[in-house]
Amino acid sequence: MSNERGVLLIGYGLAGRVFHAPLINSTPGLALRAVVTNDPERRAQAAADLPGIRLHATAEEAWTQLEDIDLVVIASANRTHVPLALAAAHHGLHMVIDKPLAATAAQAHIVIDAAAAADVQVHPFQNRRWDSDFLTLRALVAEGSLGRIHRFESRIERLRTLPKGNWRESADPEDFGGVLLDFGAHLVDQALAL
Structure with missing residues (x-):
């Protein structure tokens, strides 16, 4: 077995x-x-x-x-x-x-x-939680190397390989789509994980 x-x-x-x-x-x-x-x-x-x-x-x-x-x-x-x-x-x-x-x-x-x-x-x-840049930042914050954090900004840069108008970019609530849900989930998750 x-x-x-x-x-x-x-x-x-x-x-x-x-x-x-x-x-x-x-x-x-x-x-x-x-x-x-x-x-x-x-x-x-x-x-x-x-x-x-x-x-x-x-x-x-x-x-x-x-x-x-x-x-x-x-x-x-x-x-x-x-x-x-x-x-x-x-x-x-x-x-x-x-x-x-x-x-x-x-x-x-x-x-x-x-x-x-x-x-x-x-x-x-949440695969972006394991990105090397994020893991490095998380380690620096945890060890206190950056001092007290007052503000955190994050964004996702991407190569657009998908054609416009696909379900990922749909703002229709039925699709659970749009850039906010597609990439915003990563940004919120990373902010919470820090």
């Missing part, structure tokens, strides 16, 4: 393909066993990137094959995070949810309460 924890990855866009799949595959004790993406081209990419992996077009399909799954990583479009998290809790799966966990604090509490009721863990994924 394997000591590895089986992982189901939902979403194989930028976050799933570039961040989550490589992190899962490089973490001892985790085994990426299945990927969900409704995009046929992304399923083909996942098949090429991850030979032998189970591929599903829908989460509903994946929920029927959980025998070797302990954890779900939700890296799909923001608007899907809450319903997928509630389904994962219903199936007794621990969860890592790419930020934002939810669009509102009330929705986040619904997810947290569902996880608690199912006795599973839920963790938001």
Whole structure:
């Protein structure tokens, strides 16, 4: 019997393909066993990137094959995070949810309460907490090298590789999108972690 924890990855866009799949595959004790993406081209990419992996077009399909799954990583479009998290809790799966966990604090509490009721863990994924510049700043603040901090400013510079008008930039509340939720979550998390 394997000591590895089986992982189901939902979403194989930028976050799933570039961040989550490589992190899962490089973490001892985790085994990426299945990927969900409704995009046929992304399923083909996942098949090429991850030979032998189970591929599903829908989460509903994946929920029927959980025998070797302990954890779900939700890296799909923001608007899907809450319903997928509630389904994962219903199936007794621990969860890592790419930020934002939810669009509102009330929705986040619904997810947290569902996880608690199912006795599973839920963790938001905040990858920018591990950036080397941030870790250096955090160490300097902790050791007092910078003296008393009176003001903190932060921003994220980025190369724009996504076309305008995609869901990440949508201000529609249904999309949980826009630059504030996409990058603001990182800035707030870093400020709180300092």
